[in-house]
Amino acid sequence: MQTEFPHNQSAHCESGVAANLLSHRGIPLSEAMAFGMGGGLFFGYLPFIRINQLPLVTYRSAAGSILKRLARAPGVRLHQRTFRSQQQAMEALDQALARSIPVGLQTGVYWLPYFPRALRFHFNAHNLVVFAKEGDDYLISDPVFPQPVRCPAADLARARFASGALAPRGKMYYLEQVPESLEPAPLIRAGIGSVCRMMLKSPLPLIGVKGIDFLARRLASWPRRLGRERADLHLGHVVRMQEEIGTGGGGFRFMYAAFLQESAALLAEPGLEAAASALTAVGDRWRSFAVMAARICKDRPQAEDSYPAMAAIIHDCGARERQVYQELSAWLRSAPCR
Amino acid sequence: MNQDSSSPDEDIAQGVTTVSYVADACGRQQLTPGSFWQPVEVVNRQAWLVIEQQVARSKAQVAAGRRSRLHYYMTANQMNPGLLARYTGQPRWRVLLHLCPFFFQRMAAQTITRYAQLFQISPEELMSGLLKPAIPSRQDNSHHAD
Numbered sequence: 001m002q003t004e005f006p007h008n009q010s011a012h013c014e015s016g017v018a019a020n021l022l023s024h025r026g027i028p029l030s031e032a033m034a035f036g037m038g039g040g041l042f043f044g045y046l047p048f049i050r051i052n053q054l055p056l057v058t059y060r061s062a063a064g065s066i067l068k069r070l071a072r073a074p075g076v077r078l079h080q081r082t083f084r085s086q087q088q089a090m091e092a093l094d095q096a097l098a099r100s101i102p103v104g105l106q107t108g109v110y111w112l113p114y115f116p117r118a119l120r121f122h123f124n125a126h127n128l129v130v131f132a133k134e135g136d137d138y139l140i141s142d143p144v145f146p147q148p149v150r151c152p153a154a155d156l157a158r159a160r161f162a163s164g165a166l167a168p169r170g171k172m173y174y175l176e177q178v179p180e181s182l183e184p185a186p187l188i189r190a191g192i193g194s195v196c197r198m199m200l201k202s203p204l205p206l207i208g209v210k211g212i213d214f215l216a217r218r219l220a221s222w223p224r225r226l227g228r229e230r231a232d233l234h235l236g237h238v239v240r241m242q243e244e245i246g247t248g249g250g251g252f253r254f255m256y257a258a259f260l261q262e263s264a265a266l267l268a269e270p271g272l273e274a275a276a277s278a279l280t281a282v283g284d285r286w287r288s289f290a291v292m293a294a295r296i297c298k299d300r301p302q303a304e305d306s307y308p309a310m311a312a313i314i315h316d317c318g319a320r321e322r323q324v325y326q327e328l329s330a331w332l333r334s335a336p337c338r
Numbered sequence: 339m340n341q342d343s344s345s346p347d348e349d350i351a352q353g354v355t356t357v358s359y360v361a362d363a364c365g366r367q368q369l370t371p372g373s374f375w376q377p378v379e380v381v382n383r384q385a386w387l388v389i390e391q392q393v394a395r396s397k398a399q400v401a402a403g404r405r406s407r408l409h410y411y412m413t414a415n416q417m418n419p420g421l422l423a424r425y426t427g428q429p430r431w432r433v434l435l436h437l438c439p440f441f442f443q444r445m446a447a448q449t450i451t452r453y454a455q456l457f458q459i460s461p462e463e464l465m466s467g468l469l470k471p472a473i474p475s476r477q478d479n480s481h482h483a484d
Contacts, residue, residue: 009357011369031369032359052385052416110416113477116352118382120474122416146355146371163424233388236381243378245356254359258367280361294377297384
């Protein structure tokens with residue numbers, strides 16, 4: 001059984017796992033690149049889905065979609081399965097480890113004992129890589145942690161069979177086959193194309209740039225509709241989804257900017273560099289919303305802090321993002337396909 | 339985010355260094371180790387205050403005999419009747435019944451074991467004695483591999 005795995009700490013679990021698994025197989029890939037090629041950027045405000053009685057706000061694409069897109073790259077084959085029984089799931093994991101295959105797992109954060117207590121909520125789409133077993137403990141490369149961690153088998157089994165929204169049902173995956181090297185240009189184009197489509201062309205008003213505007217309108221009406229206390233809770237929830245662990249800051253916008261910068265250098269495309277700077281500015285704008293929101297949640301508002309002021313910032317974020325995606329779409333149309 | 343605005347506060351990550359993307363002086367986004375950004379601490383604290391209030395209310399209701407001890411364990415572990423039902427493989431209405439002290443006292447031994455296993459306590463601890471804290475509060479964080 002092997003005990004070496006290239007553990008690189010990353011900001012987001014799914015793209016981090018994808019990057020680490022590919023790097024392990026000799027295809028060095030940064031987290032930001034995996035995030036961008038996997039089309040990870042998104043926005044959705046889905047008030048009919050409730051998390052702890054608060055509306056779902058998401059700044060990233062659905063859990064598992066980054067891996068799914070990367071697995072579609074030519075020459076890559078990802079083995080993936082879910083289980084009915086805990087025993088079968090753990091046996092399959094042990095068998096893969098015995099063959100020296102590092103295995104990616106989807107887990108529920110609440111049941112992982114090594115997680116900081118303050119971050120243990122019932123969130124079931126956390127990805128990690130198990131790369132070895134020592135006695136009754138598994139050695140885990142959890143991409144959001146600086147070093148590999150240890151987890152007892154019983155706790156890991158619980159985490160793999162967490163219930164509730166996005167229940168993992170023991171989901172495990174590993175790379176069965178990888179090409180000699182990945183041709184980056186088509187993957188970058190496909191990733192950018194999918195993000196532009198989702199953000200600009202969604203028919204639903206809750207998704208993409210339209211969703212950002214929708215959130216802004218809703219947010220302005222929260223104090224009137226929900227009362228001050230509930231409105232503050234809703235507000236805090238939005239900021240948590242935007243900034244808490246796994247986002248890389250600014251609701252994944254900084255991470256995507258990193259991807260655009262890396263792609264610009266790789267493909268020698270100055271257009272992407274400009275889009276990256278614009279997106280960094282959007283991320284900073286999202287952060288100024290978060291700062292104002294935090295002051296309101298803390299009950300220490302400054303004179304200019306108010307719900308309408310925050311709604312105006314979010315509208316501004318939406319308008320700027322629309323421009324960025326329009327520029328990226330134009331780049332996709334104009335740049336020659338290699 | 340610019341480098342100079344990060345905060346040294348290390349409260350919610352309990353000493354674990356996380357990384358995030360920070361633009362350097364030339365505007366290049368770099369994966370930079372650091373702790374949580376201060377507004378995140380504020381909203382994380384806000385979320386925990388709500389949970390703590392719910393747990394305190396539940397404790398008072400259990401002490402007054404209006405809710406069963408199961409209600410406390412459910413609330414302390416951030417669950418609701420629907421989630422608890424899915425974890426224990428029962429219909430939701432049965433869980434709702436078990437939240438009343440009357441039905442709680444009359445649960446089958448098998449049901450008691452199932453709840454106790456989920457909350458990682460003994461059946462006796464579920465049925466009587468001091469209420470134990472939520473699972474994360476009972477576990478420590480010394481699980482680093484090296």
